[in-house]
Amino acid sequence: MTPDAEGAPYDRELMAAVTDLGDALRGLVDASVRTTVPPAELRAVATVARAARERLAASTRPATQLPELDDLVAFRRVHNPVTGVGSALAPPVRFRQDVDGVVAETSFGPAYEGPPGLLHGGVSGLVMDQALGAAAIRAGLWGMTARLELDYRRPVPLETPVVLRAAVAESAGRKVVLAGTIALAATPATPLVEARGVFVLPREELRAAYFARITDASGRHTPPSRPTDATAPAGGAA
Template sequence: MAERPELSAEQRAVRRDAVGDLGAALRDLVDAAVRTEVPLEELADVAGAVRELAGRLRADGRGLHDIASVDDPEIGERWYSPVYGPGNPVAPPMHASSTPEGRATGRVTLGKTHEGPPGLVHGGVVATMLDHVLARAVRAAGRGGLTATLTVTYRRPVHLGVPLLATAQLGTTEGRRTTATARLVAEDDPDTTLAEAEGLFVALRPERAADVFAAMDRQVGAWTSRS
């Protein structure tokens, strides 16, 4: 496949809007798919229509190790992230933000797509959300790193359809190692902890990062040591 030219800032903004619009439509489709009880014939017709649409999208695609043109891997911005990516139909998506002091927040309401026990959010999804805000807090403080350890404590069941708030704060730093802590609450009950987590993140040495991300078609810097 021929190498794709990088998009200008304006081109990337336009494509991000289109990717986000498709992602929203697909999330609606996924939600409908996990709730539907339509007759078998309708299920078969819809499956055929979806396969046809998938073929249209595959007419021009990227490889498994190619980075999306709407991404910015130098700062860790992933438009198809499974946690917050506007273009990813399995993402909630979480609305996340961070500050240079090493604090991060994420707001999200989860539906049937992320259900574990009936009416409750799957525990693995809870862990994924906490891991994301932990990593975002670390990265916001200028500390690259991959998750080395993640310890999650589940305090209360997390219900579907409830606006949730995840917060994270930078902990200690030593060399390439950085810690952070996170907490998940319902927005209307911020004093009750639903789950909490501690994470250790280790930045890759430049030479190790070059090896880990060797298959990528663009430079990756967000998970690399700056020193």
């Protein structure tokens, strides 16, 4: 077992394998939206992809069971759709501590396209929700997304380095207000997207209800006791 940056142990070989598979899947997704090969080749690749799916489906976990590598206390979520190293959907984005909150650099390929050549607005919302949550976590604050507002100042170009920033604006009681931006890495002081979020600590009885069925990989009931990424259920957290 190997400790991560937070001191939480994990299986090093399994982490390397999950990361390798995630990288391969992201490459496959990227190639699938760029390819111009003929129909016969597309069908041949689809057959290979279905065979790979069957191999992975030979042993699966229920949605209520956390992956073996996940650690809610250390905020490690390997299949998170923004930060997860094992996710085919994630860029992935790696947030780090900054003077005022968190910061990350990334770029988005054509798999995330909305208008031609530009980032889908919903993806901006996804990554900014994650950024705000990461800022809350870094500040030691509990919270799940209760409100998320975005101002789209300019479109975000694809395949262009961008910088994401987020920080706590204010906090009181069970509520924390956060703000963040997406900007070009070349001009970080000029926001393309501005976000404002309200995160709320659910009352104890609601937390118990939301996570009543969540277990770790061994089957032990493991509800989150402080902020984790991507655990908010649909419908808000208040």
